[in-house]
Amino acid sequence: MKNYEKPELVVTGIGVTSAIGQGKAAFASALFKGQHAFGVMQRPGRRGEASIIGAELPPLSYPNALSKRMLRTASFSGQVAMVTLQEAWDDAQLDNVDPSRIGLVVGGSNFQQRELFQTYEAYRDKMCFVPPTYGVSFMDTDLCGLCTEQFGIQGLAYTVGGASASGQVAIIQAIEAIQADRVDVCIAMGALMDISYMECQALRSLGAMGSDRYADEPAMACRPFDQSRDGFIYGESCGVVVIERADSAVRLREKPYAKLAGWDMGMDRNRNPNPSYEGEARVIRRALEKAKLLPEEIDYINPHGTGSVVGDEIEIKALQDCKLSHAYINATKSIIGHGLSAAGTVEIIATLLQMSESRLHPTRNLEEPIQLDCNWVKNESVPAIIHNTMNLSMGFGGINTAICMQKCESRI
Known part of the structure; x- marks a missing residue:
């Protein structure tokens, strides 16, 4: 940077997929109304001997711009990543940015556990028939590959694991990549951690995940900061924010969301x-x-x-x-x-x-x-x-x- 001054950084695009709505408009509407989607989780690979409360995504709506071939071969985490990034990409008008100056940091590790568990269950007695694509898709970096191919990103791309802080760690890494002048725009993604019944059971045994107290009342189970809380309640989600230098955001028709x-x-x-x-x-x-x-x-x-x-x-x-x-x-x-x-x-x-x-x-x-x-x-x-x-x-x-x-x- 000239004079080694750190640039002012702003958020210019967002994308979100959650159990209460796909896209920022649906998400915001439900958020302000306090609408929830908690219930006993039903997704295959997540149902076990015990009924576990959580919030799962409704069926996804896929933008026409996304490759149908890539969506077919992507994991559930990968599909949600592509859908969510498309919204943020359009919001920030990144088609007008040099792809070699765009980076991607994916927050999360071990975020495809449910599908890995299902693959093991399906092929454990016939390992020679495991699909060759599994050799790529089981890696966290598969999300980097999917997104950089779909969106033509040619700058940096990597995953960072920070457990439940991963999404915010990805944002901090994206900020610092721009400050170091490695890219002009950096996308930070908090990827969907698609946990299986095994992770749910282990987290419950650890005392981290609830709710035994509200096992028959899913709507009552998630209670941050309340005296009657008994652990976190899982909710499927994915978020993407686009971060860039304020002086490069002049192409936008609208003002940035906020300054970092x-x-x-x-x-x-x-x-x-x-x-x-x-x-x-x-x-x-x-x-x-x-x-x-x-x-x-x-x-x-x-x-x-x-x-x-x-x-x-x-x-x-x-x-x-x-x-x-x-x-x-x-x-x-x-x-x-x-x-x-x-x-x-x-x-x-x-x-x-x-x-x-x-x-x-x-x-x-x-x-x-x-x-x-x-x-x-x-x-x-x-x-x-x-x-x-x-x-x-x-x-x-x-x-x-x-x-x-x-x-x-x-x-x-």
Whole structure:
């Protein structure tokens, strides 16, 4: 970069696929109404001896621009990735950008477990008939291959694993790729983590996934920050954001969604799934410092907020001790469930849509908050002027991330 100055970075396109709607319009409409899709999961490879509550995608609508051949051979995660990227690509008008200056970072690892499990079940007694394409499709990088071929991307492309923080880690990696002048535009994707019954059962045995308490009431099961929470509830989703230098976004007919003001990532030095107050507080403070924002300037926080018995308590303590109790807080996962590798990206998109609409979505099932002195958005959507925001994501293995965004002029 000239004079080694870091460029101002903005979000110019978004795409989202979730159980409550495909595409940003359907997603936003359901989000503000608090409409959910929780029920007993039925997808093959995810049904087992126990009935497990979650939110699964409705049948996909495929844009005509996507290759039917590639869709036929893609995994479910791959199909959802292509559909979601098409929306973000069109939104950011990337057909007009040099493909050698476009990059792609896919957040997630081991995100095709259900299909791998099904393949093993189908071929374990006849291994010699395993399709040769399995030699490519079982790898996480297959999503990079699908998307770069479909969209002609010629810059960098790779996957990053950050457990449930993967989506936000992908955004931070995309930001830093542009700052390093490796590309002018970088797409960050939180890929659909298509878990099987085995992962569901293990996460339940670990005490991370609920809900035994609401086994017969799926609509009541997902309860971030409520006294009656008993673990996260899975929800299929995928999110894509397009990030670029503000000075290269002049081609757009509309203003960018937001400026990426500050971010941070840090580790807890802990292999285990338990959260760390110190790690979370550290990235919150560093993100604020990098954004040159005081705590009182943050208007809204989209937290990790999974419904974890321990995790929610620690997250709220970190926010309170960082002097952020005044900011509005809601929990997107209460409506869509926990998308695991996709969560951080989808929740950034939820934040951008709320900034654009000057309205905050409700938090479902927040009947008895674990802390009363926080500025909760509870069971109804509320109007709010949002200038500065913070998103948090945490992952197993001690991964903590925080991103601050600032409002740009309203899009037309």
